[in-house]
Amino acid sequence: MNDAEGAAVDRLIALMARLPGLGPRSARRAVLTMIRKRALLLDPLAKAMTDVAATVRECARCGNIATSETCAICADPRRASGEICVVETVADLWAMERAGIFRGRYHVLGGVLSALDGVGPDTLRLPELTARTAGGDISEVILALNATIDGQTTAHYIADQLAPTGVSVTSLAQGVPIGGELDYLDDGTIGAALMARRAL
Numbered sequence: 001m002n003d004a005e006g007a008a009v010d011r012l013i014a015l016m017a018r019l020p021g022l023g024p025r026s027a028r029r030a031v032l033t034m035i036r037k038r039a040l041l042l043d044p045l046a047k048a049m050t051d052v053a054a055t056v057r058e059c060a061r062c063g064n065i066a067t068s069e070t071c072a073i074c075a076d077p078r079r080a081s082g083e084i085c086v087v088e089t090v091a092d093l094w095a096m097e098r099a100g101i102f103r104g105r106y107h108v109l110g111g112v113l114s115a116l117d118g119v120g121p122d123t124l125r126l127p128e129l130t131a132r133t134a135g136g137d138i139s140e141v142i143l144a145l146n147a148t149i150d151g152q153t154t155a156h157y158i159a160d161q162l163a164p165t166g167v168s169v170t171s172l173a174q175g176v177p178i179g180g181e182l183d184y185l186d187d188g189t190i191g192a193a194l195m196a197r198r199a200l
Contacts, residue, residue, distance in 0.1 A: 013028050062106045062107050063108030063109070063128075073106060074105060081104070081105060082139040082140065084133070085102055085107070086129065086145065087109070087144050088108075088110075088151065092182040092183055093106050099187040099194065102194055108125065111123070112145060112150040113157055114150045126157075129158065133162055139168060143155045144194070146180065159200045170200060171197060172193040
């Protein structure tokens, strides 16, 4: 392998190592496996990544990922339009969907408030949430934020912002441990927490 080929492989390993759950050693193993199984793994993966980069975007309404202006959940007329479940990330939305118990709509904040990280209300999709509740069609906003200090700070901020609207603001209750993240919880725990939500 010449220097140019080695640089290309090294660049791929470095990029893979940036992914959650993959360090340099795991990334190196993954890249070597893909190279050995080029037709089975590398070529299809490269095409899938090109397709995703070209077609996937953020849903204009909720912040989920979609291949059109509006995601499948927002476009589904069978979903309850009066309930919005607010989550931190798309991974949390997917976790809620895996539980299969919530049949309303979502709102992805894109993070949580964090003074240390310089994340303020305008950095997140909080203005969009306020706009969605201003129309009068929303009866309940369910805050399904991670049970961390920043998550709880964000929940209280949202509750304060929505108080004048008269919309019922609830949050997940039992089942979600302090410091727990939705993406790592099992479906039953998420379902129990959603069913036992309480006023904030």
